[in-house]
Amino acid sequence: MTIQTRRLLGTALLLGSLLTGASQALAEAVLHRGNAGEPQTLDYAHISIDIEGFVVRDMFEGLTIFNAKGEVVPGSAESWTISDDNLTYTFKIRDNANWSDGTPVTAEDFVFSMRRLEDPKTAAEYAGILYPVKNAEKVNKGELPVDQLGIKAVDAKTVEITLERPTPFFLQLLAHYTALPISKANFEKFGDQFVKPGNMVSNGAFKLEAHVPNDTLTVVKNDKYWDAANVKLDKVIFYPIDDDAASVRRFEAKEMDLVYNFSADQIKRLRETYNDQVHVTPSLATYYYVFDNREPPYNDVNVRRALSMAVDRDFLAQEIYAGAQLPAYNLVPPGMPGYGDGPVPDFASMSQIDREDKAVELMKAAGYGEGGKPLNIEIRYNTNANHERVATAVADMWKNTFGAKVSLVNLDVASHYAYLQEGGKFNVARAAWSADYGDPENFLALNVSTNTTFNYGKYKSEEYDSLMKQSYEEQDPAKRMEILKKAEEVLNTDQPIAPFMNSANLWLVSSRVSGWEDNAVNEHLSKFLSVSE
Incomplete structure (x- = not known):
């Protein structure tokens, strides 16, 4: 092979590599999601409004979750049993449930997280939602130590939760962000700084890549997630825009695929132009x-x-x-x-x-x-x-x-x-x-x-x-x-x-988004969505 032939072959290979890389970049599935405001924090113990929940639940997954229709279904737990007196719930955590750093999600992570939430030192604003758990209120008020909370690890992948009283909606409570887990090992390493990009590890469909306050918050697909094969998005970019008019303009310019809480006086005009992309639920x-x-x-x-x-x-x-x-x-x-x-x-x-x-x-x-x-x-x-x-x-x-x-x-x-x-x-x-x-x-x-x-x-x-x-x-x-x-x-x-x-609930949902389901609880995990060009 002559030197000239090698050069031509090398050029062809380089060009092919560049084209392949460009094709892969073009094929990246990115959801641009308007979020109506900047989260106060990404620490689940200190959030209380829907725009914070939308972000956090994309990254962290509880024992149960809301599916696209707003129904409670298994999340990190693949199954559970309930005692005859409806006071004890035993959850089996998925064997392949892992954190984004590759370490396994364990029952102890859930025990640690719930104890942290109810610990009065944490001062979690939403701690009361889990008061149906045995001793939760007394622990939260400092009347009992945190180890008296009604949750324990039976083994590495089995967690048992005991209640104060039968609570028919308890499985729904566990889909709430107050019941999300955090990695015990990661929190012990970083403390309250675990929420920062580069520190955070998560067990949900996505992991935190970057956060520029009042500009963008970017999460990318978590390849260690147990159901990663069925997650169709590579990236979700949240835009914390509380200016309704600006959000609608960006939707109309096709810069955002989802807009939450647009101005109601625009419903008629938007419906005339965008038809079923306007969702009033x-x-x-x-x-x-x-x-x-x-x-x-x-x-x-x-x-x-x-x-x-x-x-x-x-x-x-x-x-x-x-x-x-x-x-x-x-x-x-x-x-x-x-x-x-x-x-x-x-x-x-x-x-x-x-x-x-x-x-x-x-x-x-x-x-x-x-x-x-x-x-x-x-x-x-x-x-x-x-x-x-x-x-x-x-x-x-x-x-x-x-x-x-x-x-x-x-x-x-x-x-x-x-x-x-x-x-x-x-x-x-x-x-x-x-x-x-x-x-x-x-x-x-x-x-x-x-x-x-x-x-x-x-x-x-x-x-x-x-x-x-x-x-x-x-x-x-x-x-x-x-x-x-x-x-x-x-x-x-x-x-x-x-x-x-x-x-x-007022949403604008681009026609390029698939998998969207209107539901009364207003839960829309990005893991159930996909985008097309």
Whole structure:
């Protein structure tokens, strides 16, 4: 072979290699996912909102997970058994469940993670969701050591969890991010810094590659994941954009494949252009305003009831959300299994005009409004075009009904909820709750006085607390639901919060995305999705 021939052959091989590399790069399956805000953290022990859950659950997998339809199915556990008294759950972890560094996922990882969550030193905001686990509440309050928590490793791949009481929705709880595992060995190595790129190891379908706060968060396929062969995406890039208009523009420019929580006033226009790429899905969720019950005048039930009554829910649902939301008067959304139609406050059956007249009477009885003390109200909300329009409309309603002077304050979603969870004082604040599991307790527990994280307004009622306590002790399902309804009746009377609407999930889903399923729990793991050019 001549030197010239070798050179030609070498050039051909090099060109072929470059073409192959270019082809592989072009073939990379990347999902561009709009996420409506920057996560406060990637530590599952300190997250509490959906945009954080979307990211974390792509990287970490619990014993159970929600499938594309929103149904609970096996995750890291391939199977489980439940004792006859429904108090002991024994899970078999998959033999091929591994961390992204190749080490096996063990029962001890789950024991360590749940103990860490309930350890008062961790100060996990969502620790209460796992209180059905034996001794969890006492451990979390520092009354028992963490090794008394009702979870143990039977062997390397078998974990046993014992409950305080039968909990029909426990398998759903285990799909929640509070029940996610972290690698014990990795945490012992890095401590709280385990969440950083380069430190983090995960057991889910994806692993963290890069995180540029307020810009992008990138996860890549985890080839050590037990079901990696069925994961069709190579990479998911999350964009934490809370500007609705900017998100829609990027979707229309085909820069993003998914957009979460776009502006509702765009529904008609978007449907005309994008048809079935526009998804408006009823959800088990409630949009509400909470009053700071610690401070006057909001510690006066007459003031709270008056403000709540003066809000025209039909206007908010129809005019601002274009019918994508439904008017609501009570906290527990319709469709909750076993609950039926929950109680509503006495003013729900009145016309809006009659409500406003009654509201004026209540406000005068409290000494505020025309002829009384001035009413100055600050409404706090997280940055979002829909929330801004709701706040502006509510401000006008309160101004027109009571002569109130209303100002608006907004923060990004992570800062807004962090302020409320940390006990910051306010007048009125926007909030919402989506079901973590299909039981009314998930909503009603928000207002228990001992719920220091999510009882934003610091409402305290001995009657309410007593009824909730009874509900935890009642084993008859029908009787338990009746107790919960009585508790909601107390809320309806006291109005520590003002429910406005039952929410819908608003998504834009590109036609290049396959595997998407609308579901009421609003869970959409990227592992079930694929993209095409």
